[in-house]
Amino acid sequence: MAYRHIEVSPLAGACGAEVSGVDLARDLEDAVVADIRRAFLDHLVAVFRDQDLTPERHVALARRFGTPERHPMVRAVDGHPEIIAVTKLEHETANFGGIWHYDLTFQAKPAVGSLLYALEVPPYGGDTLFANQYLAYETLSDGLKAVLDGLDTVHTNRAWAPREAYGAHRSIKLYEDDWKEMEATHPAIAAHHETGRKTLFVNSNSSLRFVGWTEEESRPLLAHLAHHATRPEFTCRVRWQPGTLVFWDNRCAMHYAVNDYHGRRRILHRVSIGGERAPSRIAGPLHEDKAA
Ligand code: SIN
Numbered sequence: 001m002a003y004r005h006i007e008v009s010p011l012a013g014a015c016g017a018e019v020s021g022v023d024l025a026r027d028l029e030d031a032v033v034a035d036i037r038r039a040f041l042d043h044l045v046a047v048f049r050d051q052d053l054t055p056e057r058h059v060a061l062a063r064r065f066g067t068p069e070r071h072p073m074v075r076a077v078d079g080h081p082e083i084i085a086v087t088k089l090e091h092e093t094a095n096f097g098g099i100w101h102y103d104l105t106f107q108a109k110p111a112v113g114s115l116l117y118a119l120e121v122p123p124y125g126g127d128t129l130f131a132n133q134y135l136a137y138e139t140l141s142d143g144l145k146a147v148l149d150g151l152d153t154v155h156t157n158r159a160w161a162p163r164e165a166y167g168a169h170r171s172i173k174l175y176e177d178d179w180k181e182m183e184a185t186h187p188a189i190a191a192h193h194e195t196g197r198k199t200l201f202v203n204s205n206s207s208l209r210f211v212g213w214t215e216e217e218s219r220p221l222l223a224h225l226a227h228h229a230t231r232p233e234f235t236c237r238v239r240w241q242p243g244t245l246v247f248w249d250n251r252c253a254m255h256y257a258v259n260d261y262h263g264r265r266r267i268l269h270r271v272s273i274g275g276e277r278a279p280s281r282i283a284g285p286l287h288e289d290k291a292a
Pocket of ligand 1: 128258
């Protein structure tokens with residue numbers, strides 16, 4: 001079905017599309033929001049160029065698609081509790097998000113999606129990769145699908161322990177004083193709440209083990225899945241310019257921030273939309289929240 005209010009040009013075979021014909025700083029009509037939501041569901045990653053958003057407009061835009069949530073560990077931008085600054089400065093080496101991951105899967109209800117807006121970016125480098133996890137699921141063997149269909153995975157925020165991962169990363173400030181370990185359990189194969197399609201829901205950054213398996217037993221299968229999930233033919237690559245906004249579906253796309261711009265500055269603002277339901281094996285009205 002054609003879009004009525006926007007133009008949509010795919011970026012790659014697997015996922016990603018540039019969306020044009022819309023000024024995101026304006027109050028959008030419901031029909032335009034509906035078109036954008038469809039592009040987001042169809043392509044998983046919607047890329048808007050040349051936008052001019054204040055923090056207030058950024059949050060207001062996110063609100064059209066759900067409820068923006070406060071990051072549980074990263075300090076918010078002053079005066080904007082729903083925005084975190086994804087920053088790497090000239091003297092820093094570690095970046096934020098430089099591993100394949102879904103956002104916030106250590107929460108019972110992980111984010112629906114995120115809207116990341118570029119303020120300052122290097123002249124080249126600092127791209128973001130996305131990987132389509134519907135395709136990752138669909139291309140598994142029937143045997144492995146059957147095994148994974150019966151498995152739940154424990155997700156943790158251990159990788160975020162302030163002094164381990166972020167000791168060297170000064171720009172991203174954590175709420176260190178009240179940092180606590182968080183854990184959630186999700187099906188390894190989840191049904192997308194809106195499309196009903198099955199997606200591989202294992203997170204290289206946070207998945208610790210399968211329920212009923214030890215960490216040691218889980219590691220080889222998690223490593224295999226991490227490798228499979230990010231095959232180049234499942235991915236697209238977004239090159240940033242100041243004013244680019246990317247809105248991705250965190251229920252079926254993983255992402256990876258490429259750290260290839262040492263000596264340059266990169267600053268983006270991220271707003272995540274809070275999860276409305278826990279991931280489940282069954283989509284739609286039949287689904288009962290297990291963590292409600
Ligand atoms: C993130 O993981 O949300 C950050 C992605 C990026 O900086 O490209």
